[in-house]
Amino acid sequence: xxxxxxxxxxxxxxxxxxxxxxxxxxxxxxxxxxxxxxxxxxxxxxxxxxxxxxxxxxxxxxxxxxxxxxxxxxxxxxxxxxxxxxxxxxxxxxxxxxxxxxxxxxxxxxxxxxxxxxxxxxxxxxxxxxxxxxxxxxxxxxxxxxxxxxxxxxxx
Amino acid sequence: xxxxxxxxxxxxxxxxxxxxxxxxxxxxxxxxxxxxxxxxxxxxxxxxxxxxxxxxxxxxxxxxxxxxxxxxxxxxxxxxxxxxxxxxxxxxxxxxxxxxxxxxxxxxxxxxxxxxxxxxxxxxxxxxxxxxxxxxxxxxxxxx
Numbered sequence: 012x013x014x015x016x017x018x019x020x021x022x023x024x025x026x027x028x029x030x031x032x033x034x035x036x037x038x039x040x041x042x043x044x045x046x047x048x049x050x051x052x053x054x055x056x057x058x059x060x061x062x063x064x065x066x067x068x069x070x071x072x073x074x075x076x077x078x079x080x081x082x083x084x085x086x087x088x089x090x091x092x093x094x095x096x097x098x099x100x101x102x103x104x105x106x107x108x109x110x111x112x113x114x115x116x117x118x119x120x121x122x123x124x125x126x127x128x129x130x131x132x133x134x135x136x137x138x139x140x141x142x143x144x145x146x147x148x149x150x151x152x153x154x155x156x157x158x159x160x161x162x163x164x165x166x167x
Numbered sequence: 168x169x170x171x172x173x174x175x176x177x178x179x180x181x182x183x184x185x186x187x188x189x190x191x192x193x194x195x196x197x198x199x200x201x202x203x204x205x206x207x208x209x210x211x212x213x214x215x216x217x218x219x220x221x222x223x224x225x226x227x228x229x230x231x232x233x234x235x236x237x238x239x240x241x242x243x244x245x246x247x248x249x250x251x252x253x254x255x256x257x258x259x260x261x262x263x264x265x266x267x268x269x270x271x272x273x274x275x276x277x278x279x280x281x282x283x284x285x286x287x288x289x290x291x292x293x294x295x296x297x298x299x300x301x302x303x304x305x306x307x308x309x310x311x
Contacts, residue, residue: 029218030227057191058237061170066192067255068233075229076219091220093265094228099258158222 017041017084021048024080024089024162031076034069039112046081047114048073052107063107067140070111070131071099074142077113078127082146085117085125089162091154092125092146099142109133123148171250178245186241196230198237207245209238211271218268226266231291235260235273235303239287242275243307253285253307260303269293271300283309 018041025031025038025048034056039047050073058066075097082092105111115129125146131139151159159165169186177186183200187193196217199210211217211226211234219227236258243253271293278286289303290296 027221028227029216029221030230031219033216055191055195060189060191066190066233066237067258068192068196068229068236071232071236071258071260072227072229075227075232079228091222094262096259096261097228097232098260099232101255101257155222 012087014041014043017043017046019164020083020089020162021046021080023164024083025076027158027161028076030072034072036073036076041084044081044085045114045116046077046084047112048077048080050111050113052109052111057107062104064104065107065111067099067101070101070105070140071097071142073111073113074099074115074129074131074140075144077115078129078142078144079146081115081117081127081129082125083162085120088151089154089159090148090151091158092148095124095145095147097142097144099140101140102138105131105139106133106136109136111139169244169252174244174250183241190237192233193237196234198234200238200241207242207275209234209241209273209275211273213269215268220265223265224268226268226271228262228266231262231266231271231301232258232260232303234271235289235291235301236305238273239275239289239303239305240307243277243285243287243309246277246280247309249311251309251311254310256284256306256308258303258305260301262301264298264300266291266300267293272296278304285309
């Protein structure tokens with residue numbers, strides 16, 4: 012599997028997630044076991060109307076999506092892996108009017124569990140938040156074949 | 168997070184609509200809050216755009232996190248004697264069951280209030296309180 016395939020799979024995957032589409036998430040970079048997604052700034056996700064700073068919840072969704080999708084960049088077969096837990100540490104508020112990026116990696120893949128690390132940041136800026144997550148492997152057969160084909164592009 | 172005037176109004180009236188209307192992200196996910204005596208129950212109505220997994224379908228885990236995080240912050244603001252704004256430090260979230268495409272509820276508990284830091288527990292459920300879909304723990308820094 013090459014990086015273009017990884018990028019295409021993740022793009023198709025996040026395109027099936029309503030909330031990811033609603034936030035306008037897109038793939039910035041995909042590699043083996045690593046992935047960067049971008050979330051554009053939007054007035055609709057502001058948490059503090061006085062400062063225009065976006066809410067942590069949108070960052071959580073960005074990091075959850077990136078951490079869950081980086082699994083597609085680590086495994087050859089597409090497996091939907093539910094999130095077991097997430098731990099998010101907020102370093103600083105995101106600067107308004109600028110996109111937020113999240114870069115995730117799978118740092119350990121076992122038969123049952125996948126461990127991820129993720130960092131949210133802005134261009135030229137410091138870290139916004141750090142996140143570690145664990146995901147459960149329920150096997151690829153737990154996901155319907157038509158959906159797996161949609162993500163891997165096997166139907167094309 | 169919120170205008171002190173709106174906070175005062177919310178405390179006196181128990182009507183959260185003005186406060187939630189003033190926070191774009193609360194509108195974005197559709198967060199609502201009802202007061203029963205001293206207790207607050209937060210509500211996330213069924214909403215197609217909040218979905219993640221299209222197969223089940225299930226609410227996006229990040230939205231469940233955002234819902235619980237904002238619930239904790241509002242709960243904390245309401246529990247203070249003075250106007251103090253909570254700033255989130257960290258957030259730890261355990262997913263226990265898939266959040267299906269239906270209304271979700273959350274309640275919070277102040278585990279510990281220090282001078283500067285507060286620890287809040289959040290539980291979210293759908294069909295029955297005895298079957299939570301997620302639990303979370305958050306630390307907030309309190310700013311005057």
